[in-house]
Amino acid sequence: MASTLLVEQHPIYELIFSRRDVRRFLSRAVPEAALKRILTAAHHAPSVGFMQPWNFIVVRDPAVKVKVKGMFSAENSKGARRFRGKRRALYEGLKLEGITEAPINLCVTCDPKRFGPHVLGRNTIRRTDVYSTCCAVQNLWLAARAEGLGVGWVSILRNDKLKRILGIPPGIIPVAYLCVGYPVEFPDRPELESVGWSPRLSLDRLIFLDRWGCLAP
Amino acid sequence: MASTLLVEQHPIYELIFSRRDVRRFLSRAVPEAALKRILTAAHHAPSVGFMQPWNFIVVRDPAVKVKVKGMFSAENSKGARRFRGKRRALYEGLKLEGITEAPINLCVTCDPKRFGPHVLGRNTIRRTDVYSTCCAVQNLWLAARAEGLGVGWVSILRNDKLKRILGIPPGIIPVAYLCVGYPVEFPDRPELESVGWSPRLSLDRLIFLDRWGCLAP
Numbered sequence: 001m002a003s004t005l006l007v008e009q010h011p012i013y014e015l016i017f018s019r020r021d022v023r024r025f026l027s028r029a030v031p032e033a034a035l036k037r038i039l040t041a042a043h044h045a046p047s048v049g050f051m052q053p054w055n056f057i058v059v060r061d062p063a064v065k066v067k068v069k070g071m072f073s074a075e076n077s078k079g080a081r082r083f084r085g086k087r088r089a090l091y092e093g094l095k096l097e098g099i100t101e102a103p104i105n106l107c108v109t110c111d112p113k114r115f116g117p118h119v120l121g122r123n124t125i126r127r128t129d130v131y132s133t134c135c136a137v138q139n140l141w142l143a144a145r146a147e148g149l150g151v152g153w154v155s156i157l158r159n160d161k162l163k164r165i166l167g168i169p170p171g172i173i174p175v176a177y178l179c180v181g182y183p184v185e186f187p188d189r190p191e192l193e194s195v196g197w198s199p200r201l202s203l204d205r206l207i208f209l210d211r212w213g214c215l216a217p
Numbered sequence: 218m219a220s221t222l223l224v225e226q227h228p229i230y231e232l233i234f235s236r237r238d239v240r241r242f243l244s245r246a247v248p249e250a251a252l253k254r255i256l257t258a259a260h261h262a263p264s265v266g267f268m269q270p271w272n273f274i275v276v277r278d279p280a281v282k283v284k285v286k287g288m289f290s291a292e293n294s295k296g297a298r299r300f301r302g303k304r305r306a307l308y309e310g311l312k313l314e315g316i317t318e319a320p321i322n323l324c325v326t327c328d329p330k331r332f333g334p335h336v337l338g339r340n341t342i343r344r345t346d347v348y349s350t351c352c353a354v355q356n357l358w359l360a361a362r363a364e365g366l367g368v369g370w371v372s373i374l375r376n377d378k379l380k381r382i383l384g385i386p387p388g389i390i391p392v393a394y395l396c397v398g399y400p401v402e403f404p405d406r407p408e409l410e411s412v413g414w415s416p417r418l419s420l421d422r423l424i425f426l427d428r429w430g431c432l433a434p
Contacts, residue, residue, distance in 0.1 A: 010364070012228070012258070013254070013258065015229055046358070048372050055424070056423060057428065079337070120308065121372040121373055123292070125376060130344075134355070138351070138355035143233065153263065153265075155339065159341075166428055167430065193267060197267060197337065203256060206271060210281055212384040
């Protein structure tokens, strides 16, 4: 595979190819210094108008995790019902979060009003503040991989309920709820690929030249 | 500054701290192999339900760039009018894009219907498909930095007009319009920080423990 060639170019490629959405964690604690480093990585993400709209709620309290896990379980049952037959069975066999096992949960939020109502560069595409927050998540995810830490993004949550559990004020947007800890393993491939849920797409078919649909020669 | 300590941990930290939103480009061409590597990095981003919702429109045609630049200029004039006095003057002195100078422009899009209407993990937070696409952009941005390539995100555009210029079908969401090329420089600090538009926030004040507003001890 091409990635063998790429990793020789720079260590970033090895991080990118070996980063996984981790759902199985060891109980080993995350060192404070490592947590601070990955949060510093997040904080150095790009942001529209340099607004740095993010906050980081570090969740360590087991009682809070249990509430979030309960909400996940309810929503995940509803999610499973959208699929039928073999796909339903496959879905129900997947482990889609590690909320209570992970030593740390991390909610990354976006404050759209930071530095006032007008943000340089945000006048036409309003959600670029959330986009910036996603870039911060990806910085954190790659830095965590470099630290040997696994990160799992739990997307099967209801933001209204999450805001109540974490006391997040109106107007603040929860963007990502992450589980962070040392992983049982970093598998070679994404789990949804290895269990046959979806294939890795061919990159060449996703690249167009100058206009949508024009494949590069 | 703390970053000196961090860069010794792993090369990723140096990339993260020295990545910039680049608006001034050299005319030097981007090697095909380097472009392919950074697109491969983007394609290995996490995605909700492993849906890989992205496409990459590589824009090389100067006529297309000129159309996009014209649209930027109109929207940027409107954006400037949101600010007054010194801030208005500061805004008008900023260079906020490098569309026509950059050898490559790159539009990164999101297809919310890839692999069908139901996406594993997207039943509650619908825009996680766009969030995945933002993670792809950040992978590309960091890989580009490792290649010595600069990336600038042009957010002052209207997506409806951009879709017409690039022939993007209804339903497909343009997420990022990037300029890519070798930069004149990678400045030490973000330009909006060094010109005094906004300060870098203190990370410690952005971190809460277990609940919004609870500063860690």
